[in-house]
Amino acid sequence: MSTPQDRIAVECPSCSPAESTVHEVLKAGSGRHTVRCTECGHVHKIKTESETEVERKVVISQDGESFSTTVGAPPAETIAVGEEFIVDSEEAIMLVRITGLEVGPEQRVDETAVEDVETIWTRAVDNVTVKVTVNPKEGTGDRESTRSFDLQIPGDHEFVVGDEVEFGDEEFRIKAIQVREDAPEYRHGKFDHDGDMVYAKDVKRLYGTDLSTSAWSAW
Structure with missing residues (x-):
């Protein structure tokens, strides 16, 4: 037989979804209780106060x-x-x-x-914009020819210093990666040694060297 402590007032999804009715607590659990409506006998689970958000x-x-x-x-x-x-x-x-x-x-x-x-x-x-600055290859342009563009890319994409990468018409070798201030798991703010890896979501700017000649043909 239920005691008063075994009864609570909650909504019943079967007969009273908008107003509370008296329910018997059949099984008390961590975070959830199994209860039975005293009006219609419907058994269902409810969240307990410990799961209040x-x-x-x-x-x-x-x-x-x-x-x-x-x-x-x-x-x-x-x-x-x-x-x-x-x-x-x-x-x-x-x-x-x-x-x-x-x-x-x-x-x-x-x-x-x-x-x-x-x-x-x-x-x-999850999807981020990465800013890129690319210098021309040696002998194909001057420092004033440096250009910048944005990449739209998944946040978990890995950029590695020293890798040669291609995105559409853009092809370049990564020579340095500047890290965002809100990425505290990195020991440095900038990486420039071959093999250093930074996720796209953590990149403030990529620095690269152009690997194509067509990009600089107008100069």
């Missing part, structure tokens, strides 16, 4: 533009700058990296609990 504003920056949405997370969960998570918004489902945690007016921290955050500032990292 709070909504927090998230600002997502991508290619110079930004938009805001909200995410839910346990209030006691600790989050930090540099961490990545999935955002499921009306605009798209995307992977983002935390770039700032606003806990008050003009007050930001590197790490805090979700319940203390007002706004989570992020950058989309």
